[in-house]
Amino acid sequence: MEEWVGGLWHKYITRKANPEFEEARVAFDEVSKSVGMVFRALGGDSVKRVEAASGREYLSRKSFLQKISGDTQLVSLAWQDEESLRLPESLAIFNDKSLNYDLYIWLAVLASNHNGRFSHWATDNQTLVVNILEKFPALRNRYTRLAQAFVASRQPIDTLPHTEQAMEQAIVNSILTPGSVTEFPMVNFAPKAVYLWLYPSSSSEETVPPEYQDIEEEGQEEEKQKKSVKKSQTSRKEAERVDSPDERNGMMIFRLESLFSWSEFSKLDRGSDDSDDDDDMSSTVEDLDKITLAKQQEKQKSAQIKIDLDLPSASEDDIPLGEGIKLPEWHYKKQILEEDRCLLQPMLPKDAKAEKLPVRLQKISKLIQAQFEQLRSVRYWLKAQPQGEEIDLSAWLDFHVESKITPSAEKGLFRSFRGNNRDLSCLLLADLSMSTDAHLDNDNRVIDVVQDSLLLFGEALQSVGDNFAMYGFSSVKRHNVRFTMLKNFNENYTDHVRGRIQAIKPGFYTRMGAAIRQATQVINEQKSTEKLLLILTDGKPNDIDHYEGRFGIEDTHNAITEAKRLGIKPFCITIDTDAQTYLPYLFGSDGFTVILRPEQLPLRLPQLYHQLTSQ
Incomplete structure (x- = not known):
């Protein structure tokens, strides 16, 4: 009985704490073809995949109901790296389904004109919006609708703690009047997610550890690598590579240059953790928000041996x-x-x-x-030629009759045998x-x-x-x-x-x-x-x-x-x-x-x- 009541309570309080509009939700699968077409048509990299991004941990202040419900605040945001553009798995931040659809299109337009790198997240996004509206004036009305609806959906500034009001005011001003804000204050929590902007990729650009390098590559420049774990056919997990510490302690003060806060470190030995239980591995991946790979301290030889064994012996090879x-x-x-x-x-x-x-x-x-018989080389006669292998009797007869009636110039009286090779x-x-x-x-x-x-x-x-x-x-x-x-x-x-x-x-x-x-x-x-x-x-x-x-x-x-x-x-x-x-x-x-x-x-x-x- 207690478990049943607890389940009902959890569903109720979670629904109350969720600020989204379920009846107006638009899933990525519904718009994937449209946003892909827009992204590539407006100059986006034609090689990049356009896919859904799984939720990421985002350190913003929780509301009272979110604290009670235990909401983990996993937020699905728009970002891109060298291989793909990731858009939210679904959008329900507006109570109008058409606005949620328009937001997907807007994000694809932004991404098509940005390389994915940021020096300052908020300033760069403002500049990007200004450039887009100058380049495509027809989008100005769509952006205005989105901006006004988005600002109206955010928590009123005067209800926020005093220390966060200046940051929220700067965000609102930069949304309504892109390019008008040049300085953003430093606060202890990130502002509520700004869905109208792109976010930086959180993947670290670490070089590949020596034990993962091809033996033949020693002495050459190490290649940069990114690791990702597939959640489904349309959703991908966030990944990063870090050093392998024993503990991670300390606090972080939020700056807009460093948007993402906490992540759980998982020490994973890719050289030896080759479990055959795919179902267990898949369920574990589903539960993780971020996959973090660390440089191994011990050099693993087993991975290299497995790769070498893929080749057949000389006696069995071609x-x-x-x-x-x-x-x-x-x-x-x-x-x-x-x-x-x-x-x-x-x-x-x-x-x-x-x-x-x-x-x-x-x-x-x-x-x-x-x-294929019709494609064979066909040989045929060209008639009424000035020279050729045989006399064209039909052309000669026509010329003979015309010459008896009136003086006529001699025409081609031969035919030539040609081949169409x-x-x-x-x-x-x-x-x-x-x-x-x-x-x-x-x-x-x-x-x-x-x-x-x-x-x-x-x-x-x-x-x-x-x-x-x-x-x-x-x-x-x-x-x-x-x-x-x-x-x-x-x-x-x-x-x-x-x-x-x-x-x-x-x-x-x-x-x-x-x-x-x-x-x-x-x-x-x-x-x-x-x-x-x-x-x-x-x-x-x-x-x-x-x-x-x-x-x-x-x-x-x-x-x-x-x-x-x-x-x-x-x-x-x-x-x-x-x-x-x-x-x-x-x-x-x-x-x-x-x-x-x-x-x-x-x-x-x-x-x-x-x-x-x-x-």
């Missing part, structure tokens, strides 16, 4: 061809192309032997070949990373679909007589980019090639930039007028070193730009349902297609090639 090829890689923070950064190793599939086309694909292959080369580059080992159903994996696609692609292009090559790629760090040769431009499509395709296996990671640069060099050596580079993948660029997130995306973008500069047309076919978040930046809006049903890929790949080359 067959290397030569000593490898050194390739550059784009460092987006330095904005330079670092020479000889990667080592690409050409390889042949192990135990590949000549194989016929599988019986299950033969019927489909004949149908595709029939569709398809002068193009195509290189198909297939992603063979470990993610292709995933099962689509009980019988098929992604790698099986990729194999069928390559086989049918080869049958189709052989029937039309086009010049083509096929390669696969995967990677384990920058010194082991594996480039699997399935068919080069100088060999025919035979049973030996079919055998190589049927011998491929899921590889490792996806260092796409290096593979595209090598494919670009290969196809650029062809003498064809048109050159098409098809990239078949199931995910975004990644690797187990620093080649994650923005680094991999920017390097791949640079490699694609290099290919386009050489007159090569890159086109991407992917089965990644999240591809819309990064492929438009890499290939352009018309440079890729998403196959929503992977099992359709074997049929769709030849059809896409037909569409790309039939014009």
